[in-house]
Amino acid sequence: xxxxxxxxxxxxxxxxxxxxxxxxxxxxxxxxxxxxxxxxxxxxxxxxxxxxxxxxxxxxxxxxxxxxxxxxxxxxxxxxxxxxxxxxxxxxxxxxxxxxxxxxxxxxxxxxxxxxxxxxxxxxxxxxxxxxxxxxxxxxxxxxxxxxxxxxxxxxxxxxxxxxxxxxxxxxxxxxxxxxxxxxxxxxxxxxxxxxxxxxxxxxxxxxxxxxxxxxxxxxxxxxxxxxxxxxxxxxxxxxxxxxxxxxxxxxxxxxxxxxxxxxxxxxxxxxxxxxxxxxxxxxxxxxxxxxxxxxxxxxxxxxxxxxxxxxxxxxxxxxxxxxxxxxxxxxxxxxxxxxxxxxxxxx
Ligand code: CP3
Numbered sequence: 001x002x003x004x005x006x007x008x009x010x011x012x013x014x015x016x017x018x019x020x021x022x023x024x025x026x027x028x029x030x031x032x033x034x035x036x037x038x039x040x041x042x043x044x045x046x047x048x049x050x051x052x053x054x055x056x057x058x059x060x061x062x063x064x065x066x067x068x069x070x071x072x073x074x075x076x077x078x079x080x081x082x083x084x085x086x087x088x089x090x091x092x093x094x095x096x097x098x099x100x101x102x103x104x105x106x107x108x109x110x111x112x113x114x115x116x117x118x119x120x121x122x123x124x125x126x127x128x129x130x131x132x133x134x135x136x137x138x139x140x141x142x143x144x145x146x147x148x149x150x151x152x153x154x155x156x157x158x159x160x161x162x163x164x165x166x167x168x169x170x171x172x173x174x175x176x177x178x179x180x181x182x183x184x185x186x187x188x189x190x191x192x193x194x195x196x197x198x199x200x201x202x203x204x205x206x207x208x209x210x211x212x213x214x215x216x217x218x219x220x221x222x223x224x225x226x227x228x229x230x231x232x233x234x235x236x237x238x239x240x241x242x243x244x245x246x247x248x249x250x251x252x253x254x255x256x257x258x259x260x261x262x263x264x265x266x267x268x269x270x271x272x273x274x275x276x277x278x279x280x281x282x283x284x285x286x287x288x289x290x291x292x293x294x295x296x297x298x299x300x301x302x303x304x305x306x307x308x309x310x311x312x313x314x315x316x317x318x319x320x321x322x323x324x325x326x327x328x329x330x331x332x333x334x335x336x337x338x339x340x341x342x343x344x345x346x347x348x
Pocket of ligand 1: 090093
């Protein structure tokens with residue numbers, strides 16, 4: 001089995017010759033070449049250079065031996081053509097110039113065609129596909145409407161996103177109007193990524209763990225579901241990921257993806273019970289474990305594998321993004337370990 005077949009088969013819960021593995025935030029971040037590039041270009045400026053973005057996307061495939069590449073872009077990328085002025089502040093994250101506060105602000109959001117206004121990202125997809133050939137599949141991605149709404153309302157990273165949650169309850173017309181526009185934008189953008197060549201998509205709802213199940217069902221699920229269901233006809237596997245969201249897993253499973261990504265705060269076998277046997281699962285080694293000596297990485301990784309053993313449909317990943325200070329060699333050895341430990345003859 002090629003890594004491409006391995007990853008795509010696992011997403012569909014078909015038998016594989018070894019468990020596929022990739023890491024969220026594997027592109028950029030940990031590589032010295034990326035840091036050197038970042039001294040030359042601002043993050044948003046870097047997005048205008050498909051050749052460089054393609055190179056960063058392919059780097060972990062060559063250096064780490066992972067079974068999938070993830071497009072180098074950011075969840076904020078589609079917000080610029082929407083009319084949102086933002087920058088990525090090193091060590092902080094996305095900072096929005098004029099946060100949204102009321103329904104009147106929705107008028108500031110423009111309609112746009114991603115094929116035109118996000119052409120450099122789509123060009124990156126085409127360059128990566130050409131560079132990778134059939135070696136490994138390329139995963140496209142977008143931020144989910146809720147996580148994007150959090151940044152648009154708070155204006156910057158926040159621990160609890162109180163303002164966003166307060167507006168969600170206090171101004172439902174604004175909230176639903178915003179979520180509708182974001183769902184539409186994200187769906188168009190992901191469809192354009194698939195047209196350009198991505199072979200799977202991941203919807204990142206990183207901050208969704210701030211909500212309880214009832215609020216999630218009412219204020220968030222319909223919009224994530226609209227995005228995921230809106231991709232159904234394209235036939236590419238869909239991965240739906242959140243953090244701090246153990247109580248939301250059954251609802252996130254309902255939203256429509258084939259694969260649910262889980263963070264490290266829940267045991268993988270329990271998480272699989274919560275999302276149900278008809279879904280594949282992605283996760284969930286604690287990214288901080290990779291900062292410990294490798295024998296500890298090994299022990300933690302084996303525990304994840306043990307909890308996934310005996311049924312098809314596990315994609316090994318971390319429970320959240322790779323931490324910037326992670327030793328590259330630990331990641332490379334972890335890929336080898338997962339492959340070695342799970343090797344089995346493929347069924348005909
Ligand atoms: O996986 C990959 O490596 C592909 C590229 C990718 C980036 N951001 C590049 C990036 C992906 C998949 C993302 C997703 C993303 N961005 C998420 C969802 C995943 C998650 O971690 O929860 C979120 C919440 C963001 C928002 C964001 N962008 C933050 C919080 C930050 C700052 C912290 C950091 O260093 O990641 C960014 C900036 C960003 N996005 C960088 C990179 C490589 C660092 C930019 C820099 O060099 O200053």
